[in-house]
Amino acid sequence: MRNAFTNALIDKFKKEKEKGDLNSFLLTGDLGFSAFEKIRENYPEHFINMGLSEQNMISVAGGMAYLGKKVYVYSIIPFLLYRTFEQIRNDVCYPNLSVVLVGVGSGVVYANSGPTHHAIEDLKVADALPNITILSPSDPREVSIFMQKIDKINSPVYLRLSRNGEPIIHNKHGEIKIGKPLELFKGSEVLIVSIGAITKVAIDVARKLNSEEGNFAELLEVHTFKPFDYKKIAEVAKNKKLVITLEENTGALFEKVSVALNNMGINILPFKLPDKFINFSGTEEYILDRYGISTEKIYKKIKKVLARI
Amino acid sequence: MKNIKDLKSIANKLRRELIIIHSKAHMSHISSDLSCLDILITLYFNILKKGDHFILSKGHAALALYSVLHEKSIVSNSVYSSLGNNGSLLAEHPLYGMPGIEIATGSLGHGLSVGAGMALTQKLNKSKGKVYILLSDGECQEGSTLEAMNFCARMGLNNLIAIVDNNGWQAFDQILISIKRIKREFISAGWEVIEINGHDYNQIYNALKTNSNKPKLIIAHTILGKGVKSMENNLGWHYWSPKSEDIEKFLEEVIK
Numbered sequence: 001m002r003n004a005f006t007n008a009l010i011d012k013f014k015k016e017k018e019k020g021d022l023n024s025f026l027l028t029g030d031l032g033f034s035a036f037e038k039i040r041e042n043y044p045e046h047f048i049n050m051g052l053s054e055q056n057m058i059s060v061a062g063g064m065a066y067l068g069k070k071v072y073v074y075s076i077i078p079f080l081l082y083r084t085f086e087q088i089r090n091d092v093c094y095p096n097l098s099v100v101l102v103g104v105g106s107g108v109v110y111a112n113s114g115p116t117h118h119a120i121e122d123l124k125v126a127d128a129l130p131n132i133t134i135l136s137p138s139d140p141r142e143v144s145i146f147m148q149k150i151d152k153i154n155s156p157v158y159l160r161l162s163r164n165g166e167p168i169i170h171n172k173h174g175e176i177k178i179g180k181p182l183e184l185f186k187g188s189e190v191l192i193v194s195i196g197a198i199t200k201v202a203i204d205v206a207r208k209l210n211s212e213e214g215n216f217a218e219l220l221e222v223h224t225f226k227p228f229d230y231k232k233i234a235e236v237a238k239n240k241k242l243v244i245t246l247e248e249n250t251g252a253l254f255e256k257v258s259v260a261l262n263n264m265g266i267n268i269l270p271f272k273l274p275d276k277f278i279n280f281s282g283t284e285e286y287i288l289d290r291y292g293i294s295t296e297k298i299y300k301k302i303k304k305v306l307a308r309i
Numbered sequence: 310m311k312n313i314k315d316l317k318s319i320a321n322k323l324r325r326e327l328i329i330i331h332s333k334a335h336m337s338h339i340s341s342d343l344s345c346l347d348i349l350i351t352l353y354f355n356i357l358k359k360g361d362h363f364i365l366s367k368g369h370a371a372l373a374l375y376s377v378l379h380e381k382s383i384v385s386n387s388v389y390s391s392l393g394n395n396g397s398l399l400a401e402h403p404l405y406g407m408p409g410i411e412i413a414t415g416s417l418g419h420g421l422s423v424g425a426g427m428a429l430t431q432k433l434n435k436s437k438g439k440v441y442i443l444l445s446d447g448e449c450q451e452g453s454t455l456e457a458m459n460f461c462a463r464m465g466l467n468n469l470i471a472i473v474d475n476n477g478w479q480a481f482d483q484i485l486i487s488i489k490r491i492k493r494e495f496i497s498a499g500w501e502v503i504e505i506n507g508h509d510y511n512q513i514y515n516a517l518k519t520n521s522n523k524p525k526l527i528i529a530h531t532i533l534g535k536g537v538k539s540m541e542n543n544l545g546w547h548y549w550s551p552k553s554e555d556i557e558k559f560l561e562e563v564i565k
Contacts, residue, residue: 022433053456056422060460063426066411067434086416087453091423094413095405 001161001197002104004140006035008147009072013043022046023068027061029054029075031104036074058084061099062091070098070151076110077103077119077160081126089129092156096131100150100157106136106196107248108273109163111284115277119160123195123225123252126158134225135178136160138199141170142223149178162197169200179224181232185210187218190302191237194246195222195253198288202246204295209302222253233260241309244302246271248288269305271298311354316510319350321565323376324536328559330372332551334393336401340534340546342373344476344507345443348529349377351513352441360438362427364412366420367445367474368402374409375399383409418451420444421471425461428469428524441517442471447479449491461524462499469524470517474507476533478544488528495526507531538562 012024026039027050039047050057054075061071073080080103081088092099103122110117126134133153137143143161150157176182181193185206194202199221209217220236222228233256237243243266247253254270261268271293278287288294292301311319323346331339345367357363365374375392378384384399388408391397398407402415412423424442431438448454461469473491477484495502501521505512507529516527533547534540537559551559 050460053453053460055418055453056425056456056460059419059422059453059457060426060429062412063423063428064430065426066423067427067430069430069433087419087422090413090416091419 001137001140001143001166002035002164004143005102005147005159005161006039008144010039010043012147012151013039013046016046017043024070024072025064026072026074027057028073029057029079031075054079054084055087058087058099059091062087062095062097065092065097065099066095070100072100072102074102074104076105076117077122078117081119081122081158085125088156093129093131096155098154098156100159102159102161104161104163106160106162107198108278108284108287109197111287112281114281115279118278120248120250120273120278121252122160123247123249127226127252129156132156132158132226133178134158134160135223136196136225137223138194138197138221139166139169141168142176145176146178146223153178160196166197167200169203176223179227179229181220181222181224181229183219184221185217185219187215189213189216189240190218190242190244190306191240192217192219192244192246193222193233193253193257194219195225196248198246198248198293201293201295201298205298205302208295208299225252225256228256230256230260233257234264237261237264237266240266242267242269242302242306244269244271244298246293246298248273248293250275267305267309269302271301313510316347316350316354319354319380320347320536321563323350323373323380324563325560326376327372328537328551328556328563330376330392332553332556334372335550336372336393337548337550338369338372338401339550340478340540340543341367341370341445341474341476343535343537343540344531344533345370345474346373346377346535347508347510348443348472348474348513348531349373351510351517353377353381355514356517357441358438360436362411362424362438362440364414364420364424364440364442365403366414366424366442367417367448368414370443370474371399371401371403374403378409417445417448418453421454421457421461424469424471425457425464425466428461428466429464431468432466439468439470442469444471444473445479446473446475446477446484446488446491449473449488450486455494458495458498458500466524467522470527471525472517472527472529474531475528476531478533478542478547480547481544492528500524500526502526502528504528504530508535536564
């Protein structure tokens, strides 16, 4: 995802350079090793390493955007979003400025780095801010598409990236529109709602269920967390036996889906991380699996719950 | 361009107005207004031009700014007289979208960074405009102010002028850092630093006007509550607003 983001920016800077424009900027909080070298070398006028001063970075972006620039601000999610929450709130969201907060490391992709680097509450934190659009793409192709669409959004955006090397899962799927959940499978019995890079697991689970019983599981990818399409979720969930939510957050998605299905009498089965600091080391896969998030465990749990309904 | 006599008479008028509007609106921070009023008057009447920007980073002195904006006819009579009413655009800290206000402030430690972003953009756009930021001395304790200090120097933002209202007080104490050390820090970071009497119009004007090839910090030594004798150097007036029955007494205290 990071390469898709970098390539989209390179395209943008290239076009601006050809036209002699200087509209868009990438500010980084001293991160981007083996990612931003090309930008720094070829488009130095569009790039500033802001150093280790994230609060200043956000407010400077606000000041630049106030005078008409489009500013992409990049860091690891906790440093980008948590340390600087008030700067984002007062200097970007309140004046509703065109600043794109690009956070890398959604969920526990920085698994071994520990809780200081984990981002399992970021959706809830960002969701608290008025005026912000929250985008959580599931693969590099979606990142490229969002980067084009973000060009036309003149208000704050939080673009939540995983890291790098994610598989492309969107080759065959329909048009991706901001604010509209993406239908990846059609099914009649259960609905799986997923967000972000973990969607690849959701696809595996849906495939497994559908390989046994035809069009059994429907899968909706909610790449836009804010504004959230409650109506669509309720529409699709109607007449389903079970709704499953899948996220690498502590229940942000589960809570919104619960609101969408309020009073509909539909069972919801959440797969999420606990409201805890994950205080052990291990791979991303290990951590997720330990909390029941793997194709195998999700599949088994769904079967078990369905047998009881 | 106003001469010193005119500025003094505006200041006298606005000091009296501040007593009345603080009382009417039951709003705090009159002492912080009075310490920076002479700086604001100099800026708005003799310095700011089209293309310049001003940020009141010490947003709690909003009423002083409103009084100056009203005097300049940037804030209308009807807006100005709504102060203290429910639904008014004039809050105790400047709101975004209000006439004459570019950036909403109130939380300290934001203004220098936002101003740096604006000054950088002015340079990128090859615009001649300057960015002026009024900071409180207490605000220099915020880490973000020091982050911005380093950034401005590194980017060579000589179109940025920050003024510290050094009235010597913060919300619950006398100032907890040494302003001398702040001065040394800005100098060693690569700023030009000037110290002035923040109530002397000549000194304020000259400090703002002199060109520099570095970002400039003006440390303005001021008096908390300046110009209303019983409010001077009294922490209580960070919070109290004058009672209506005391207005006459305070008006008599205003320096001529």
